Structure formats: structure tokens, C-alpha cells
Amino acid sequence: MKLTTERVGNWASQPAPGYLNRLVLIDIEQVESIDLPYGVDPDFTLPISCIKFKPEAVIYIFSFPAKEASLNESQGEGEDGSSYSPAISMRIPRNHPKLSAWINKHQGKRWLVCWRERSGLYGMAGEPGNGMALATSRSVTDQNTTLFTFSSRFAHPYYYISSLPSQNPGSAFSSAFSFAFGGN
Structure with missing residues (x-):
């Protein structure tokens, strides 16, 4: 009898930097559509071009210094099948009236919610x-500090994306606003 061997993961005995260092938020009402992959075994990676935004998005x-933003995703089984619950927590230093507003x-x-991990990977949750x-x-x-926590439940794990949405020429974004707290 011959057994098939399959490697899982891509860490190659190397340490993986943890935490998130950038979050990009877009009101879900300003997202026209997301072309999600369908099939038996999707790799859960989407090109950023699959996200279509409304013109006024x-x-x-x-942006965060080290260890100020994290992601956890739990998976559970229920009568309707599997569900995935991503949760993103980010600590914003220095409470401020503009932040409260x-x-x-x-x-x-x-x-x-789209993010960049310190490892260089990008992800997305929400539809x-x-x-x-x-x-x-x-x-x-x-x-x-102010603690932001984003959470929801989906029928699939969060998706990896090829890059973060940006306000580059030709993008669908009409204006930008950012909080930068160190890091990049």
C-alpha cells in the first residue's frame, strides 16, 4: 500500500511576524459587489479588482505600531454547516475629540475590513x-486608548487579497481620511 504525502502550510521552519499593521475600512453600503470564488476547493485568494465600489466610496x-492590532478567526459547526467568525481588535492610543466624533x-x-499583516499577507472580511x-x-x-473591535459571522473563512484598496488615480474613492499611529 502506498500512502500519499501532502505538506500543509508554508512556514518552512521560519518564524512568522504576527499582528496587523494596517487596516482599510469601507462602509459595506458603498461596496457594489465582490466576485467571490465558487467551486469545490477555492484557495480563498481574491484579486483586489474583484471588489467593485460605488463612485462615492x-x-x-x-496604521499601527507593533502589537496594536490583531486578528482571530474561530470556526464552528451548526445545523446549517460550518461558520467562521473573524474578529479584529485594534487599540488606538490617545483618546481625542476628533476620534470620538x-x-x-x-x-x-x-x-x-481589509488588512495587511506584518508578514506581508493581505486579507479581507465582509461582503x-x-x-x-x-x-x-x-x-x-x-x-x-480606544479599542475598536470588528466582528461578524460568515459561511466561509476570511479571504486573502492581492493588495489593499487604495485611492490611486482611477480608483473608485472620492475622498480619503486616515488615522496614523506609527508603523506603516
């Missing part, structure tokens, strides 16, 4: 009709 960019303006929205929900909390303790 606005991009929000958050941004939170107030955007509360209740659902988001397409029309099912964006990531934002919850916030603020604290003034040993640090002065």
Missing part, C-alpha cells in the same frame, strides 16, 4: 449584506 486607513458619526455601520460590526470601548488607565 470613502476609504478609511488606520468619528465613532459617533459611524456608529451602527457595517464594514468591509454586501453582511459587513463587519464595529464595537468600541475607551479607557484611561495606565494607557489612554
Whole structure:
């Protein structure tokens, strides 16, 4: 009897840098469509061109120093099959009135959340009709921070994407706004 061997993963005994260093948010109502892969065994990687935005779409960019933004995804089984629950947490230093105003303006929205990992990989969670929900909390303790947490549930794992959406010439974004907190 011959057994087939298949390697899983691509770490090659090398350490993998953790955490996220950039998040891009787009209101899910400003996403026209996402051409998702279908088939028996998709590799869950999408070209950024598969995301179609409305002409008035606005991009929000958050950049972080090391260890301030993280991603966890849990998988569960239920009567309807598998479900995946990604959760992204990011700690924003220095509470500020402008940040409070941004939170107030955007509360209740659902988001397409795209990110860059420190390892160089890009990911995306959210889709029309099912964006990531934002919850916030603020604290003034040993640090002065606002915690953003994005979460949702999907029938598939989050997708890898080829790059982050950007406001380059020819892109669908009409204006930009960003919070930069160090890092890149």
C-alpha cells in the first residue's frame, strides 16, 4: 500500500511576524459587489479588482505600531454547516475629540475590513449584506486608548487579497481620511 504525502502550510521552519499593521475600512453600503470564488476547493485568494465600489466610496486607513492590532478567526459547526467568525481588535492610543466624533458619526455601520499583516499577507472580511460590526470601548488607565473591535459571522473563512484598496488615480474613492499611529 502506498500512502500519499501532502505538506500543509508554508512556514518552512521560519518564524512568522504576527499582528496587523494596517487596516482599510469601507462602509459595506458603498461596496457594489465582490466576485467571490465558487467551486469545490477555492484557495480563498481574491484579486483586489474583484471588489467593485460605488463612485462615492470613502476609504478609511488606520496604521499601527507593533502589537496594536490583531486578528482571530474561530470556526464552528451548526445545523446549517460550518461558520467562521473573524474578529479584529485594534487599540488606538490617545483618546481625542476628533476620534470620538468619528465613532459617533459611524456608529451602527457595517464594514468591509481589509488588512495587511506584518508578514506581508493581505486579507479581507465582509461582503454586501453582511459587513463587519464595529464595537468600541475607551479607557484611561495606565494607557489612554480606544479599542475598536470588528466582528461578524460568515459561511466561509476570511479571504486573502492581492493588495489593499487604495485611492490611486482611477480608483473608485472620492475622498480619503486616515488615522496614523506609527508603523506603516
